[in-house]
Amino acid sequence: MKGEDHIRALFGITLTDKPTWQQFLICSSGFFFGYLVNGICEEYVYNRLKFSYGWYFTFVQGFVYLTLISLQGFTTKQMVNPWKMYVKLSAVLMGSHGLTKGSLAYLNYPAQLMFKSTKVLPVMMMGAFIPGLRRKYPPREYFSAVLLVVGLILFTLADANSSPNFSIIGVVMVSGALVMDSFLGNLQEAIFTINRDTTQMEMLFCSTVVGTPFLIPPMVLTGELFRAWNSCFEHPYVYGVLVFEAVATFVGQVSVLSLIAIFGAATTALVTTARKAVTLLLSYIIFTKPMSEQHAMGLILIAAGIMMKMLPDHKIPQKLRLPDAIVKQVKSYPRDEKNEEQDEEKRSLV
Numbered sequence: 001m002k003g004e005d006h007i008r009a010l011f012g013i014t015l016t017d018k019p020t021w022q023q024f025l026i027c028s029s030g031f032f033f034g035y036l037v038n039g040i041c042e043e044y045v046y047n048r049l050k051f052s053y054g055w056y057f058t059f060v061q062g063f064v065y066l067t068l069i070s071l072q073g074f075t076t077k078q079m080v081n082p083w084k085m086y087v088k089l090s091a092v093l094m095g096s097h098g099l100t101k102g103s104l105a106y107l108n109y110p111a112q113l114m115f116k117s118t119k120v121l122p123v124m125m126m127g128a129f130i131p132g133l134r135r136k137y138p139p140r141e142y143f144s145a146v147l148l149v150v151g152l153i154l155f156t157l158a159d160a161n162s163s164p165n166f167s168i169i170g171v172v173m174v175s176g177a178l179v180m181d182s183f184l185g186n187l188q189e190a191i192f193t194i195n196r197d198t199t200q201m202e203m204l205f206c207s208t209v210v211g212t213p214f215l216i217p218p219m220v221l222t223g224e225l226f227r228a229w230n231s232c233f234e235h236p237y238v239y240g241v242l243v244f245e246a247v248a249t250f251v252g253q254v255s256v257l258s259l260i261a262i263f264g265a266a267t268t269a270l271v272t273t274a275r276k277a278v279t280l281l282l283s284y285i286i287f288t289k290p291m292s293e294q295h296a297m298g299l300i301l302i303a304a305g306i307m308m309k310m311l312p313d314h315k316i317p318q319k320l321r322l323p324d325a326i327v328k329q330v331k332s333y334p335r336d337e338k339n340e341e342q343d344e345e346k347r348s349l350v
Contacts, residue, residue: 010200010258011251027258032275034252041245042104045238052105055219056228057242058097062212064246065204065253074201081195083206089187090211092180098215099177106170115174116276118149119181123269141266144305148273151301154294185265192261200257204250274302 007016010030015023045051103112192198219225232238259268 008199008258008261010255015258015262023262024259027255027262028271030255031252031259031271032278034248034250034255035272035275037248038245038252041241041248042101045241045245049235049238051228051231051238052102053224053228053231054100054102054105055098055215055222055224056232057101058094059212059215059219060239060242061097061246061249062094062208062215064243065208065250068247068250069201069205069208072201074199074205078199079202079206080197080199081191081202081206083210085191086203086206086210089184089191090207090209091214092183092187093207094211094214096177096180096184098218099173099180103170103173103177106167107174112170112174115171115178116181118153119178119269119273123182123185123265145266145270145273146305147301148270148305151298151303151305152273152276153298154301155298185260185269188257188260189265198261200254200261203257204253270305 007014009015010026013026015026018026045057051057100112100116107115188203191203216225219228256268256272259271
């Protein structure tokens with residue numbers, strides 16, 4: 001676990017002095033809450049109201065984030081990193097959000113979920129190429145990720161059979177979001193690793209301030225800015241839904257950044273993938289939908305992937321290992337020839 005020398009907190013709850021499992025539970029709970037509400041709001045706005053303005057909604061969300069961050073008491077005086085460090089991260093973050101939200105205009109929710117569920121694999125692979133990170137994962141973690149992804153795809157495809165909605169434009173958009181997601185988590189982890197004093201609020205504040213202007217060109221070029229403004233002007237209650245969604249997503253975003261800072265990008269990607277599975281499962285429990293054998297097989301693979309990820313590594317703890325210098329000294333220490341002869345005589349008598 002990283003960042004043990006820095007006190008890290010989540011909405012006033014100190015995480016550093018708590019056991020690892022409690023840190024994981026607190027961060028995951030905040031994430032699950034935020035993005036469960038986010039999924040419900042997105043489904044309502046995109047599928048019920050038929051408002052497909054991903055770039056504009058992300059733009060509005062950015063201003064809500066900045067308001068909430070200021071209410072948390074964060075100011076630029078508390079920054080520990082230069083602004084230029086967040087340029088690449090911000091472009092990737094806003095591109096991912098805009099493409100993900102916009103793809104719902106061309107894909108139904110299960111189809112988008114099927115594509116997004118594969119995020120954990122490119123995140124793990126890209127971690128080996130990010131400067132300042134160069135992370136490698138054992139084969140067991142790759143295998144657990146594959147089980148989780150395959151299980152979620154099976155479950156999603158079984159759900160999508162009743163209402164398929166695929167479009168080449170939507171596939172291209174969600175694929176672009178996946179590429180950006182593969183950079184996003186690793187870039188965030190790299191910043192936390194390079195400077196342990198980086199806080200979640202600084203990360204989100206700088207990413208939003210630098211990234212929000214990146215949304216203006218696609219909104220203007222596609223004409224979405226004017227269409228979205230007119231639609232929301234005619235239905236002003238949509239802004240209430242967007243603000244409510246942004247507040248919940250803010251909780252989820254800060255929780256995700258806490259997970260990345262403490263446990264790394266790959267573990268966080270596995271948690272986000274597991275959240276998708278829980279969301280689908282809850283929809284079946286709440287709305288009493290029928291479950292098929294394909295659903296059951298998908299759930300089994302998802303559970304197997306999660307359990308494999310939770311298995312402990314069978315490694316000698318660092319505290320029990322002898323320092324390398326002592327090991328080298330012992331190996332190079334000359335043995336007494338007389339003692340060796342006596343040892344040989346004793347062996348022969350035995």
